[in-house]
Amino acid sequence: MIRYEVTGAVATITLDRPEAMNSLTAEVKTALLEALRQAAGDQQVRAVLLTGSGRAFCAGQDLREHADNLEAGRGLANTVREHYNPIVELITTMDKPVVAAVNGVAAGAGASLAFACDLRVASEKAKFALAFAGIGLAPDSGASWTLQRLVGLGRATELMLLGEPVDAPRALELGLVTRVVPADDVLKTAGELAERLAQGPTRAFAATKRALAHAATSSLPDALAVEADLQDECAATADHLAATTSFLAKERPTFGGR
Template sequence: MIRYDVADAVATITLDRPDAMNSLTAELKTALLEALRKAAADSGVRAVLLTGSGRAFCAGQDLREHAANLEAGRGLADTVREHYNPIVQLITTMDKPVVAAVNGVAAGAGAALAFACDLRVASEKTRFALAFSGIGLAPDSGASWTLQRLVGLGRATELLLLGEPVSAERALELGLVTRVVPAADVVESARELAVRLAQGPTKAYAATKRALAYAAAHPLAESLALEADLQDACAATDDHVRATASFLAKEQPVFHGR
């Protein structure tokens, strides 16, 4: 259900239920969280690439499994708290860049997983569907948090209330994705981006992610204080010291992620 590969300091995590459009069962969600934890803990991994197999990135919650849970008197609360919340929390706080290769349909929680990533490369065939309200649900998987930070409160409200599909072109206009490429190139294009990040200053990227998340919910004075603390930490890294020397020598810096 999950394919996990590491090359060029990039961990590629592939949702692998193509016949079910990579919809999320409890088993798949558990495997995804384990794969993300593995990538986060591996010092040899400096960037993560998340994608899906077949024609979809992820169609969201597996509704067959969900219907069975409803019949058994179980709702979504357990899986939201046990699976979706820790998955999104880990993606957004991981001390490494996470790139999504959105190779097709991304719906519901599947779209939210893409939005939680730091950068998104979309296929021209990608369609995002914030389909929560269409089945009588509120957003989950961090969509209420990530979406308005990407497109603003007004657009996020529109997308979540109306639930209308968003094409790749429209997603690019709104700022939901970083770039749109031909379908045949989406994984390779996203991988090239992930490799580029994996060759960069990993600790500085981690500090940047932390600073952005903090500043989104804190006043300027507090954000400035955290920036100063993070800058002190980054200034002490081997990457910064070496990059400064390279700059003065008019050489291209080589980063080692430490």
Template sequence: MIRYDVTDAVATITLDRPDAMNSLTAEVKAALLDALRRAAADPEVRAVLLTGSGRAFCAGQDLREHADNLEAGRGLADTVRAHYNPIVELITTMAKPVVAAVNGVAAGAGASLAFACDLRVASDKAKFAMAFAGVGLAPDSGASWTLARLVGLGRATELLLLGEPLTAARALELGVVTRVVPAEDVLKTAHELAVRLAAGPTKAFAATKRAVAYAATHSLPETLAVEADLQDECVATQDHLDATRAFLVKQAPTFHGR
């Protein structure tokens, strides 16, 4: 259902329902949230890698479970509030970089999960499908916010209304993904990127995530003030002090996330 492994200070969280294209049941969503919380709280983890097993990254909501819920008089809003929203909020606000290794199809809420990550490495066989309108739904799991920030308001509206799949090449062209690699290299490449981030200035990365998120919805003067506050926090870190000393003696810095 969910696999959790830590190597080289990177927590790899794998959606593991390959026969169902890693679609999300209530049980899977609860386990995913628990895994993300575990990674966020572990001081030995300095970056997170999210991926799927088999031929899909994540096909989104498990529609068989959803159909049963509809028959029982239960809608989707409860799981959006109880599961999807806290998952996306945790990914986007976690004080650690989160990398998605998009190994195959990412549809609906599955695409939303990828968009919420800080960086996305996609297989050349990956596809992104904004599948919400195709089943009579509006976007959820932050897609209306994250996708608009990635590609702009007009393009995001087009993708969400038409629901036409994006190939990996087109996703790279639009800026949806960070890089595209051959399918057999996607997990290796994403892990290498996560390891690189795990060896970086963790607190500065956390401040960067906060600054970028804040700037998206605030004015320049407000953003300048928050940047100054965040810079105060970074200046006080051991990583900044060590990196400054290393620079003065022309050495590469070693960061410890402190």
């Protein structure tokens, strides 16, 4: 259902329902949130890798479970508020970089999970589909917030209203993904990227995420004020002191994440 593994300073979280294209049941969403909380709270983990098993990254909501809820009169069963919202909020606000290895189809909430990550490495066979309107629903899982920040309002509107699949080359062209690699290399490439981030200045990365999130909805004076506060925090870290000393000594810095 969910596999959680830590190698070095990287936590890998794998959606593991390949027979169902890693679609999201209530049980899977609960386990995913638990795994993300575990990674966020582990001081030894300095980067997170999110991926899926089999031929899909995540096909979104499990429609069989959803149909059962509709038939029983439970509607969405409050899954947006109880599951999707806290999952996406944790990914976007976690004080650690989160990399998505998009190994195949990412549809609906599955696409939203990928968009919430800081960086996305996609297989050349990957496809993204914002399928919400196709089943008569509005977007969820933060897609209305993340997608337009990746591609702009016009493109986000097009992708959501038309719901047409976006293949990997087009996703790269639009800015939906960071890199596109051969299918056999996607997990390796994403893992190397996560490991690179895990060896970096973790607190500076966290400050960068906070600065970007704030600046996306603030005025320039407010953004400048937050940057100043975050810079003060980073200037007091051991990593900044060590990196400055290394720079002056013409040495490559080693970051401890502190």
